[in-house]
Amino acid sequence: MASIEKLIRLHKSLMTVSHGQGFIEFPRITKLKRIVKACAKQLNVSRVSVWKLDNHRGCITCEVLYILDEDRYYFGVELFEKDFPAYFRAIRESRLINADNAITDDRTCEFSEPYLIPNAICSMLDAPIFSEGELRGVVCLEQIDQQRSWDMAEMSYVASLADNISMINEHELWLKDREQLEFLEQFDGLTGLEKRNNFQKRLDYDLQDSPDPDRSRALILLGIDFFGAVNETHGHKVADQLLVELSRQLSSISLTHHYRLSRIGGDSFAIWIPNLRGSEELQQLLQELQYVAEKEFICLDSPPISVNFSTGVVIYPSEGDLPFDPLRCAEIAMQRTKDQSRGGVQYFSTEWMVELEGKRTLENELVDALKNQELTAFYQPILCPDERKVVGLEALVRWQHPTKGLVSPADFLPAAKKLGLMGRIGSFMLQRASQDISQLQKMGGDVQWVSVNIASEQLYDPMLAKEIEQVLSEHNLPSSAIELEIVEELISQDSTLVRAQLNAMSELGVRLAIDDFGTGYSSLSRLKHMPVTKLKIDKSFVDGLPSSENDRCIAQSIIGLAKGLQIELVAEGVEEKAQVDFLKDLGCEYFQGYYFAKPLPIQEVHKYLGL
Missing domain, CATH: 3.30.70.270 (Reverse transcriptase/Diguanylate cyclase domain)
Incomplete structure (x- = not known):
């Protein structure tokens, strides 16, 4: 009964120390000092110490030693495993080392000459400290001047004391991990610089x-x-x-x-x-x-x-x-x-930020414009100059802004590309152009085709051919009524998907034109195998005609190439009669530009055609 009372008393005293107010916030050395001093007083044992294991160096180092008679603390003694292998083996394998006679006990006798006898130590009670399943240190009780038999209450107490120190270690590891996480939140893990x-x-x-x-x-x-x-x-x-x-x-x-x-x-x-x-x-x-x-x-x-x-x-x-x-x-x-x-x-410059705010506003309004059907189609006539007859139209997207009026494509198409809206705009234009030419033909307009620009997002969409087929069927149009324009850059890429898409559209009977020809890097051998029916000479090569020798040479080369491949030609951006005459003499069939007509809304196209 007395031993049970002693066990309860000892464990209560340990709880009082280790669970006292503010104990967990104390520095480690303060916590260890309080524990070893309380232990020495409760058990009336001469010396109590806590040792830390250093596996790399193969030693244990005294973190703190309390000597009861002196009421003083000591630190720093080291004991190496190579000198005391039996002891180190014992603390790794045993829950306790209760050596009543430390000088003769097989587990501790190695300490006799260098440690026990000089310090008059007769008995030892050691408990290993484990953390995360690994040995981290040892708690050591030492009685001097006379041997001592350790009872069960004392052994249980020391084992619990070692467990408490293990809990301190675990808490410190948790704090260290938390500090590391906080560091990584604030500082870059690679360079150590502030995030x-x-x-x-x-x-x-x-x-x-x-x-x-x-x-x-x-x-x-x-x-x-x-x-x-x-x-x-x-x-x-x-x-x-x-x-x-x-x-x-x-x-x-x-x-x-x-x-x-x-x-x-x-x-x-x-x-x-x-x-x-x-x-x-x-x-x-x-x-x-x-x-x-x-x-x-x-x-x-x-x-x-x-x-x-x-x-x-x-x-x-x-x-x-x-x-x-x-x-x-x-x-x-x-x-x-x-x-x-x-x-x-x-x-x-603050002007840049104002400019960016304007672009951001434009982007938001453009998204709304698609929802609110503010986009519309203008059409620029394509003529055969001999008869000044309109044979085709190019559909060009315009934005009728509710407060800003007509917004230029040069202002909103870059934003549309950035936002990934070109596919939606292309589908809208395909639908609107098909609707308008169908209505135009019903009114008696003798327009053979309407050209619609195809964005790269559409060309890479495997459902494009199906979409075109549905639009033609919806508006009861022959496939020859639609001409799709793609920029030269897209056919310059050796893409199996692009070739398959162009072939699929050609099989529908849809015309294919290369827009802005001469500005890209298309391979002539690749062009030869593409189902292309028309080349459009870029305005930049028309502007200098007929005075610029370089532009004359380029125009002659493009027209010669088209004739050789039996591909029709349209000259874009024609603004002067001299340009028309020069290109017509070289064999260019069709013309498009302000010399004949600017892009017009569909109602004005009707007037232009006399309908």
């Missing part, structure tokens, strides 16, 4: 909450040009090593001048100058960055790699003091550099 989100918070504070908001500051954004090519040519390991080397060079510069450096993207770095002392400082920094770019980097076993930075710069306070995100502004400036002068520097 974008953390960097952004730093900028926001400095610009909004700083006690000195009017001082000059600058943000520099560096984008590595053609970094994707490094990945493709040398592999990801080399590319990663290049980023590490660049980050070291940039960190050296930033630390020297007390700037903040961040890796804000896969191939881009940002430098924040919190106190810009003048344009000379900025120019000096840009020069140092240029020196970095001019170096050759040896990464792993790769050959030397050279890089260029496209740089965007934002200076605060800025003209107009618009509340734009500084990183976004720097990215816009950097992208302008990439688009216009790779390897150079662009300084952000």
